[in-house]
Amino acid sequence: MENSVLNIMDFSAYYNEKKVLGNINLDFEALNVTSILGPSGCGKTTLIRCINRMHELVPKTRIQGQVLLNGINLYSMQPEIVRKKIGMVFQNPNPFPNMSIYENVISGYNLNGIKLTNFEKDRIVEETLQKVALWDEVKSDLHDRGSDLSGGQQQRLCMARALAMEPEILLLDEPTSSLDPKAVKNIEKLIYELKKSVTIILVTHSIGQAARVSDFTAFLYHGELVEYGRTKTLFTSPGDKRTEEYLTGRFS
């Protein structure tokens, strides 16, 4: 592809010497949303955790192959630097419980010891909260605890926290799986807006969600990349029988 920002090349991952991902080749288009779709246990979460090297927190994991960010192998960089460039939002909202909304947004700067003037802080907080469409809801109680917000608001706060670091890529690991339908709708709308400024990789098991928000879809099954292409193409004329079966709900 012509404008790819992240390339996964001949990539395999092992847990306890058991292969969980085999021979993945994937290129992610800049400023697009790419869904990684597949049933539970197919390795999709492992795959994106390998992209920001969070898999290294789990002992007994081993990887093979390369992941290139703008042509540079991620595994030759320091993990802290990789994670600053590739932000992540998790399945369950996890704002820092003893920080206010305001502190949560700039926590990436504070925890990394990056000094900001109050003016810069205010600007970053307002801009990022605007970006995730949370500003109007919380602007009068920025100094309340982040964990007092509703689930959907907490998740948007976590997205703001990741976006405040101005990452090149945002990884979303089933970001709506613990939210109610209205909050899901808000987040999906948001994903669509956010791709103007950041490349998004979305892990989901929801076929509908992949269809609604993503430009590209990769279908993963049993640790294997079955099919990858434009969401429209993949959904209307899947090339592989397994993709077709999954999309039509014949297995899940």
Next chain:
Amino acid sequence: MEKYRIYKNRLFSAVITILTVISIVPLIYILVLITMKGIGSINWDFFFNVPAPVGEGQGGISNAISGTFLLIILASFFSIPVGLLTGIFLSERAEGRFSYWVRVSADILQGIPSIVIGIIVYIWFVKQTGGFSALAGGISLAIMMLPVIIRTTQETLNLVPDSLKEASLALGVPYSITVLKVVIPAGISGIVTGILLSISRVIGEAAPLLFTAFGNPFMNMNIFKPVSAMPLIIFKYAISPFENWQNLAWGASFILIVFILVLNLFSKFVTEKWKTQF
């Protein structure tokens, strides 16, 4: 048949109530007795004077109060950093044989009689340094505080969800900073409570101090010299034949219990106020 069952039920609840009352009677008796006997000796002199020689009035226990504070400060100075770091280690590296043995050792250490710890510190430290000292007393109390701090720190940090650590690491925050600035603040109430409880556990210990801090009839703030402590004064004066010394022992018991009560109430307050809701 029905009546029999009702009687059985009543009998059972009566037994439970009576046993419950019996179990709190000693506690109330201790508190009332110590308050009654001890409160009479509390006055200005009691806090600001050293014990008077036999037959020369009552004097006070300022040497023991200051000594106890000195010992607690020394013991905290040694045990808090070591205990905290060990607790963090155990919670972060729960797997593995080394962690297992550290956990087992901490549990065994907790069960070692305090007098044995006193003797060990006597052999290791007092004999080597050539004399009883506040420092030796602080070390023996520190050894007693250690397992409590280690285990409460570890157990509190185990309750901090991994998702918080992940949130911080995913922002590119180094592991050490994540532990210091995210994990520990989230568990701070439990950690502080553990430290306070460990202090209240050792503040009343006389046995390990007999061989280490030894006691001192005079005011002393030099950590290399013997120092008095409230439990030591209670031990020594309660078995003395002189009434003015016995009164001092009652007064010291009363103050000691007030200290422990305050520590416990304060730790409850910390638990409530600083608690992090996950």
